[in-house]
Amino acid sequence: MAQKQGGGFFASIASSFSNFSKSVNGMLGYEGLEVINPEGGTEDSEEEAQRGRWKQEDRDSYWKMMQKYIGADVTSMVTLPVLIFEPMSMLQKMAELMEYSHLLDLADDCEDPYMRLVYASCFFITIYYACQRTWKPFNPILGETFEMVNHGGVTFISEQVSHHPPMGAGHAENDHFVYDITSKVKTKFLGNSLEIYPLGRTRVTLKRDGVVLDLVPPPSKVNNLIFGRTWVDVPGEMIVTNMTTGDKVVLYFQPCGWFGAGRFEVDGYVYNAAEEPKILITGKWNESMSYQPCDVEGELLPGTELKEAWKVAEVPENDKFQYTYFAHKLNSLDTAPKKLLASDSRLRSDRYALEKGDLSKAGSEKSRLEERQRAEKRIRETKGEQYVPKWFDPTSEMAPTPWGDLEVYHYNGKYDEHRAAMDNSSDNIEETDIRSTEFNPWQYGNLATE
Template sequence: MGSKDQAGGAASSGGGFFSSFAAGVRSWGTAVHKSVNGLLGYEGLEVINPDGGTDDAEEEALRGRWKQEDRDSYWKMMHKYIGSDVTSLVTLPVIIFEPMTMLQKMAELMEYCELLDKADESEDPCMRMAYASAWAVSVYFAYQRTWKPFNPILGETYEMVNHQGITFLAEQVSHHPPMGVAHCENEHFTYDITSKLKTKFLGNSLEVYPVGRTRVTLKKSGVVLDLVPPPTKVNNLIFGRTWVDSPGEMVMTNLTTGDKAVLYFQPCGWFGAGRYEVDGYVYSAEEEPKIMITGKWNTFMSCQPCDQEGEPIPGTELKEIWRIAPTPQNDKYQYTHFAHKINSFDTAPKKLLPSDSRLRPDRYALEKGDMSKSGAEKSRLEEQQRAEKRTREAKGEQFTPRWFNLTDVVAPTPWGELEIYEYNGKYTEHRAAIDGSSVGDETDVTSIKFNPWQYGNSSSS
């Protein structure tokens, strides 16, 4: 595509001096890389500072959230998994966790859902795609956090209301492999996703492949949009400053008309070169570029009409269509204001389901800063989940999600096939009955005991 070609051309241009300088930097970097990891006793582990600066490489290698003894112990435990999918293989320490679950992380895509409202209201089909693709990019600011969310318990849910008129529901429908499903709706759109992550552990980094299917239906026009995001790489998991990058193409396709938005996420280069940059085009069904899109996934996105060569049309202006909202300063987990709303009960509906992520005792203890209790509760929940599985197998039963149904559809993705779940509508009926009730709910939601269990507390015995 055009943006990738332009990026490649920029990288290869410059001639003799730049090429010599780049080669020198690479040689110097290789030498530092080998000396630092050789000093630590771990060969082949990448240590870089993506934000540049003049930090000493050895000092950078020793920086991070780990104490020396914790890091060494964790490395001894993890090195045998190099090359493996560790999505659900390993019990991880809470020191690397944030007080949020993967179901809540799925809900973060709704922070700037007003962009989907604008897409629905737009009469221009190309601008419709520009707004929708900017919405898809907007979540990457939140996804750059380096803390790991909790894996949801099978049957766990997350509900969210009181944001842009939406009702959001997610449910964990599989434990091995981990799969979450979500449905969201307001007056302008419906959003449905079946999500299954596939990982590859590389020693000091982790590649994450989003094996999932995302569908957005815009209600006014009736068009259906399909999203394929790029993979993500978490760098310096154990040694050095942890950072996240998502190099590659994001493709959003209008399945109704054939229009398409293709955006290229630039990989982070030496000293942070190219990090955050996103460029691409909205193409017509005839594959002609119509709108140029450019920006940075951590700051803003803009667009401008273009000609068939991908060049801006004279007399038109670059229009900003999304900008990041102000964020809290020095937040421990780099949370946005919206992330804090996701964790709060302010966005919880009346009579919250007892399976809701907010109620998890390990998540709540970590949020309150009690890491010891969080670790103990996490172990207890994981053991109870294993007990549930033993009970289910003894009864010869299968887990059945409450709010979503498994379909016969198996969808291809760039990283493997995916079984598709669909929203069954029962939650809409459940919520309507509660919201229509004249009886007030005076229950203190923080006192509700977390209960996603299929067999109740007997499974823990």
């Protein structure tokens, strides 16, 4: 049964991780090292440390290099090898949430205000299925974009609006909802693991009644970064608030315990504005979520049954990067919009090389793009200019989050005008033209003349 009160929950998580880590901390003679097998206990930690995608010599050298960052926020401090990357940028991963956008359509159509929150919270949970992928997305280049116009009537645009600190903004819309996000993270490097705190702000407006929903997501932890098989846990609390009525959902993502106990499990309640539970929500974030009405004590109502609200879609078998069919769609130029922006993530040369399995070229192209980004920064500083995003505007609004304040960016509507113009264009754009388009998020054209 879900917890109805949040008191002591984070303390129990901290205790769980502390007990989990102490028994393996310092093994193999590496100070600060913890290796956790989510399917086992402490007795197999040394064996687990030898697993993973790193070669022994690479693990040792990288561990020595990274030790100085223990305890630090490494969001943009460290250059990482493409060995641990997936052929997708963070802007594309931001769009993965739209795979199950039909849940927001259901929420908008729903007459019951509490069922509306069931569907909306399940929508926000769906993105965590992608958390099972332990490959790191590419950090977007400043000015990089990603656009999608071919899924469930949804038009989606995202843009990297800041490089230091790294921040992205996204906007999606269809006939039922408007989705807006300003995305920023704070991290804490712990040696062989990384804690990730989402400082972003997510708002959804349901069009029929104008209801505004606000999301506070849980933190996550990436385990076994260097030693052992990398895996992700999401221990914490998710809150979805109906800012119009005061109703809310509080869900608890259970931490992984010994031998996988509790892993992936989520449960909680929909509460009315008086903080009385109305509906139980329970399931696993990597499988499905269900709901059942309850009384004010949180007990299930007689004569009701548990009903499924969401189930993960069928996925490809033995996919190298554990991509869903939708993730492959996001990467494909075949499904890209007409007259794709040259700043689109699909066109990144490092991403494409990695997708084709050429790690050497992916690494060199990644370095080339990052150096060009640094060169543009130097030019801006010399000219005394500020970077100005194209599709999102900075605001003076500072949104509070549990992990710090966030500068909010607002969608300016210009992409809608651009996309309408492209869609109404009579020009025939051949597939070969898209594939030959050079990735171009740059503010300045020819650096030699600047």
